[in-house]
Amino acid sequence: MPVRTWPTVTLPAIPGRGPALTIHDTASGTLVPVTGRDGVATMYVCGITPYDATHLGHAATYVTFDLVGRALRDSGLTVRYVENVTDIDDPLLERAARDGVAWRDLAETEIALFREDMTALGVLPPDELVGVVESIDLIASAVRELVTAGVTYGLTGDDADGADLYLDLAAADSFGTVSRWTREQMDLVIRERGGDPDRPGKRDPFDPLLWRAARDGEPSWTPEGLPPGRPGWHIECTAIAADRLGLPVDIQGGGSDLVFPHHEMSAAQSDAVDATYAAAYLHQEMVGLDGEKMSKSRGNLVLVSALRRDGVDPMAIRLLLLAHRYDSPWDYTDAALAAATARLERWRAALSVNEAPPAEPVIAAIRAAMSDNLDTPAALEVVDGWADHALAGEPGDASAPGVLARALDALLGVRL
DSSP, X not given: OOOOOOOOOOOOOOSSOOOOOEEEETTTTXXXXXXXXXXXXXXXXXXXXXXXXXXXXXHHHHHHHHHHHHHHHHTTOEEEEEEEEOOSSHHHHHHHHHHTSOHHHHHHHXXXXXXXXXXXXXXXXXXXXXXSGGGHHHHHHHHHHHHHTTOEEEEEXXXXXXXXXXXXXXXXXXXXXXXXXXXXHHHHHTTTTTOOTTOXXXXXXXOOEEEEEBOTTSOOBOOTTSOSEEEXXXXXXXXXXXXXXXXXXSEEEEEGGGIIIIIHHHHHHHHTTTOOOBSOEEEEOXXXXXXXXXXXXXXXXXXXXXXXXXXXXXXXXXXXXXTSOTTSOEXXXXXXXXXXXXXXXXXXXXTTSSOBSOSHHHHHHHHHHHHBTOOHHHHHHHHHHHHHHHHXXXXXXXXXXXXXXXXXXXXXXXXX
């Protein structure tokens, strides 16, 4: 059954147009403009593995790429945005077995909660939210293309019904250019991020799994030309991005924990058949709690749904996220959430005055900050300054509060 996205949001019209967006490209380590092609910018963002609820780290990622889409649209580009859902993978199967529930039911429950959280946070939906299960044939076709190109090999296991298929990284000259890591750095994280470098018989310890042969008790499919089994993790995004958007995509996005191996392997799989995967790679840095990265495996989660149940305004959560640069890691604190809530209340009070200083200079400053590699803290400070003047009773324009409120909705996704 196809995965559904969440309801479409209509952006308010605001005067003028923003400058071209410049972002930090992980692969080059430089700031690059996003110009698109023929007036269209394509963006592929790696989505959730639905075995637990959305935490603030997830929310930070999807709010960041929501801001990217808003800035691109404001600059005059049409945005084509696709996001995947890894609705079949080892962590999902393990959590379902632990909790004694069907893996499909667990996935559907968590995807529904994710949609609710994204809607509450004002995140614009992707054009398509694409599940792996609905894309098995598409992904299998990408695997067969690599097999035909002669850049794969098989390894059999005692418990496997056939051979597991791997990509031979020797066929990907670009391997390492996305992360720019040394092999020593790669080796430090490959095991905890879905790799199996110690498996006997691998030509390169980092060779990614393309197709996992069926095992007893695991779901499997039998597409044409492949043994019964299911896709490896990395190939799903290569296949879906190529099919839905065409390669290269203008922006490949996700959390910084996906730089290696996931995005490195996505690019290598494309390179192995002489295709460029992405023009630029944009990554949201990690959100932590008590000095450690917030993650499901650690269990140190601040859940968006739990905050909402506790009565926290979703726009305060959004302002909490916007108060931090996407390209710098940060730690959640209750004090930071309280500050975001106070900022929201102050903005609402300022937008309720009868007249205020003109909105146009504020909108121009917000656009300048957002186009400059999504400098959200600078954008918020501009609005804070305007609110100070408005609440001080400075005379101005009766239309300013309404115009600025629409701009905050359109550019920052903050609905007031």
